[in-house]
Amino acid sequence: MAHTSMVQRVVGGLSPAGAHASRNALLELAKGLVLDHFDDREPTFTPALAQAAKDLADAGLTDAALSPAAVAAHLHVSVRTLQRAFASLDESFSSYIRRRRLEEAAAALTAPGSPLSVSEAAARWHFTDSSHFIRAFKKHYRTTPAHYAHARRPA
Template identity: 80%
Template sequence: MIGTRIFIFPGDALRPLVAGKPRTGPATSPAAQILMAHTSMVQRTVSDLSPAGAHASRNALLELTKGLILDHFDDCEPAFTPALAQAAKDLADARLTDAELSPSAIAAQLHVSVRTLQRAFASLDESFSAYIRRRRLEEAAEALTASGLQLSISEAAALRHFTDSSHFIRALKKQYHATPAQLARRLT
């Protein structure tokens, strides 16, 4: 099946919840998205985890799995905040061209409050709004410098939902310390 993910977990930890029967559900549920974000994060960093980090990741994985089975997770649990932040990033990255992309839209999609989403990003170097803005600028810079594409600055700004070209140019200069033309020369 396309888009199917199968997770196998230690039976002892989850047996009371599943009664030995397989469980299925939509991969788009908030609990599933957060669980998948956590597993992807662990997969990318497993070789760098200390024994304590591996144990904490395992415990968070089990708790997130319980949340998936019960179709609810404790959004105030500090151990889940990295997974929640990653799930929000994944959703935002998939919707960068969406004019409706906002912290409140992503919070609603994950069934958490905007404040909970903000708390998840509090330990990171940027807010969720800043993450969206940075990613949109990265995508715009890539589109402006891609060979074969001849986007104007105003087209690139509009595609990434900046209010006008001058606002976009200022944001691009702040992030890349270059105008769009300088950036294109630098990256080509």
């Protein structure tokens, strides 16, 4: 009942995916009460939770406070539950955040008329420093951010 009350209090502030995940969690709790067990690996629960986490991450890629712990707290689940929701996917939630930040940085670096420098991109998407950003970018795209931007920017 505590979970039901909490969902009722926060449902207005949840994204559609978050509300859907909360609904599925409530259904699982009710089923657990009836069957006398709870299965957090229910096929309908984990995809909804993973999608809600992705939606929150995508909305906050430039937020320095974005982390698995912050997203788990926002979704009212444990970090471990969030990790289990991503276990069946090809990447962890932390890797998802890093990949999406790199994708957004790449898009910004190649945008027409973009005056964004590599160090500004590193700062905007919260990489520790430019060299850390360059290493991560090169690992993902197999080229440096500067070369990537130069090769893809319109003339």
